[in-house]
Amino acid sequence: MTQRTEPVRVVAAGDHFVLPGLIAGAVEAELGGIAVQTKELTLGWPLEPFGPVSEVTEASDAEDELIEALDGAEVLVTQMGPVTERVLDAADRLKLVVVCRGGPVNVNLDAAKAHDVRVCFAPGRNAAATAEFTVGMLLAALRRIPQAHDLLAAQGKWESGAAYYTYEHSGLELEDLPVGLVGYGAVGSRVARVLCAFGAQVMVYDPYVRGEIHGLRVHSLDHLLARSRVITLHARLTSETRGLIGARELGLLPEGSVVVNVARGPLIDESALCDALESGRLSAAALDTYELEPLPADSRLHALADRVVLTPHLGGASRAVAEKAARIAAEEVGRWARGERLAHCLT
Template sequence: MTTFDSTPDSVAGGTAPHVLCAGDRFITAASLAEAARSAFGPGTRAVEYRTSWPDVPFGAVDGVREASGDPAELAALAADSEVVLTHLAPITRAVFEAAPSLKVVGVTRGGPVNVDLAAATEHGVPVVFLPGRNLGAVAEFVVGLMVTLPRSVGVASRELAAGRWDARYFRFELTGLELRAATVGLVGLGAVGSRVAELLRGFGSRVLAYDPYATPEAADKAGVDLVPLPTLYATSDIVSAHARLTDDTRKMFGAEAFAAMKPGAHFINTARGELVDQAALLAALESGHLAGAALDVFDPEPPDPADPLLSRPDVILTPHLAGASRQVALESVERVTAEVAGFLHSGVLDHCANPQWQDHGRHRT
């Protein structure tokens, strides 16, 4: 990892804030610094901190999750910072304790799990985050899987790469449905599920959804039919997981759920690996009850190389890529700096992960 002060001497020490820009190889420190200078003024002192994610995996660090970087290095760099902008850097208690001037942390993620929110609140520092920041990328990825999975693209590609030209997928019983003829079941009708439904309207699919929190108005807007979960399972040619991970939804896709699904259905999970009992999914595939699956998320991540799901030709596997697009990276930087700039100007936040921050510690609006 590399750190350096990217501000020219001629503007250092101006009235604009000192900003720590902690980036990686997806959302770069340079892009955060450029956006900070544009949003906060030309006198902004932007210190860049770089990590090697995704080339080096993220992990748990000092009480935070899915983080990349050294908290001690970040604490030293944040000592005189008023703003921290980051994607995955571990913004731990040590960072907050080392930064008495810190006013706000901006995180370019839908879930700022790399920030110690309790410590942020205790120190009176709001944490900006970006709900729905990658919903477009994820939704398009999901629809792409809905096109390719039933049409045997994954298994045919593997076979051709292995030197086998096999036209058996033209046999009637092995051909798959076009989306215009498919019934798609969405388990969860939040931002991503609603966008998937919107895209599927263009294909002419019948779309069902189960979401205990969705209103009839939201379903009408998305163009879906809200149905009980057993109905969705029994009717859908493709079942796609979009539920939030809670104690109630953990392992909700288990043996009972897979058994209730329509014989020959396909299952897709781009939400959270912990939603799925992977042993039960394997059993449903081995029995032939499910025709195939596509998994972008796993429990644990990365999965064990010996996991038998990884070697099955009827499973499409990707390493948590659904949210990776250039638009996500560029727009996330623009959104987070704009919201932080608005907060510094007016004290107002649209997306704050710790709304109790004003009740604790120091106030710096």
Template sequence: MTVRILAAGDHFVRTGLLADALRAEHGGAPETLEIGELHLPWPVEPFGDVAEVHEASGTEEQLIEALQGVRICVTQMAPLTRRMLEACPELELFAVGRGGPVNANLEAATEHGVAVTFAPGRNATATAEHTVALLLSALRRIPHTHGELARGVWRGDYYRYEEVGMELAGTTVGLVGYGAIGHRVARILGGFGAEVLVHDPYLAPDTAPGVANVSLDELLARSRVLSLHARLTAENHGMIGAEEIAAMPPGSVIVNCARGGLLDYDAVCDALDRGHLFAAAFDVFPEEPVPAGARLLRTPGVVMTPHLAGASKQTAHQAARICAEETARHLRGEPLAHCANPAVLGRGGGR
């Protein structure tokens, strides 16, 4: 029996990585895999909305053509829209190699009996390491001093007491969110000797030994460093604003590698301008790409990277592997490990 699969890769989770992972996971199964390939332009071309889904790459027309006769699609960025589902009746499984399948219309997929899977934790280590790298860069002014030295300016005056940063050892760091990324950050910070506090209303008691889960008010009052690791929801949008920043000790640092919507960036700039914050470090922003002329670009003390925290070679391989594992489970008739629309399975979907 031949199973037609589409590997829709991009310039990060490459098509070849997806295809190789599918073959490796398939092993000696009786089915023959016929793997078609589609190369999407992300990140050379930014992702965007495609019909009713978000953060997608490619067009409905491209995918409809490529998915004819295909039972399984493995991808990171390809869209899955209602129009596509109506045009591709043989599709059974849409495996997305990212932490949340925002590029898939889950309601329409369930209606059409198509299971959608995702890849939680595939970039957790990369994002945790990047968070700490940004934190250290902000604490010790590494990008700023490097930039001046590269221009031939030796700034020995940065050794003045009011200009120097803090050590992580002995510093209280507050983490908002303690999921796959947050707990890795806590473990790394523990190696530096930092005291770690956590605020996570979804954290069950006794699931974080050695880490205190406190109220947001207590976390803000005690933390010299605040790092955000929560998933953005309607309830926590803008959860850190001017009032919360003012509650932090003077000379504090804020880091955000989660989602831009969690934080009021104008309030951060205000706090940096008046000296209440020592520095801030961001990998995510309220608008991406950051517009030319944005206030963040001219506010002193800000360290930025362009939403790259999860970008590592290991992340790409793990995304491909998780998609391939879900594909193998589906073909063996086993329960899926990371199904985003489990209602489809109870209706006999995901054929």
């Protein structure tokens, strides 16, 4: 590679989670002896919701701000920046976009390719956080922790909590409990290891994974469901997995089972899930993701507070995730600046 005579010009378009300063610091540390000029831009997420922007999805509505910041820049590192055709048309020196997420849904990949802009992403950044959150949600649902907290902390009712100590209403424990995992990727494999340590009877269904796993491999989803008192979902959302768990699948679970989803909301038919909870066929569910987000005010799930644990898509919300995302992105910038092969590149 020819020695650069000019600094690498980088825009760190962070937000209130992946801070611009985290990105800038990681890039500067990664480039080492290579000169770099970094411009920081703070986008509104999560204090301002993301959404569709022009032809891309899950982005901050900040095309104008991004265009101004990218004047003369070669590299953009961002989480929610809207890399639309309009932005790419304006950023005539841009050569590399690195998205601090598991996938570049905020980038128009066709337009990037047409502009000869490489696009990278940050896989695995939130695997540990999401796995830990999944286990926490599972324990909360099994032992009815949020409901008991609400009785005492919000309502001041010590005696009312006694109902959870009756045999009929007391919770389940993980030791010896049959738990089925749908998906065994970066998150599912971590959850399996933790549940095995608890002494759960872990079973895994994932037709795409080969090699050894923690737990018992099950070769059909129906078989997994029929044997599991708890299922946790760890599959990607694709045309194949959308609606993977519907009324028929929920009907295969033993009565009183628990469903946990910290993956993607549309993996489950939410209406069928509510039916199963209302009828008592399921004893509980723990959900961090939903068919529609934000969760609508008229969702049937709100009326099931005694049987559900609901959180607003927080599975990946840890400081370590933000730091990992910045570091993974900076490593790609370093590879590009040194003329090395990019590790997680789509264009």
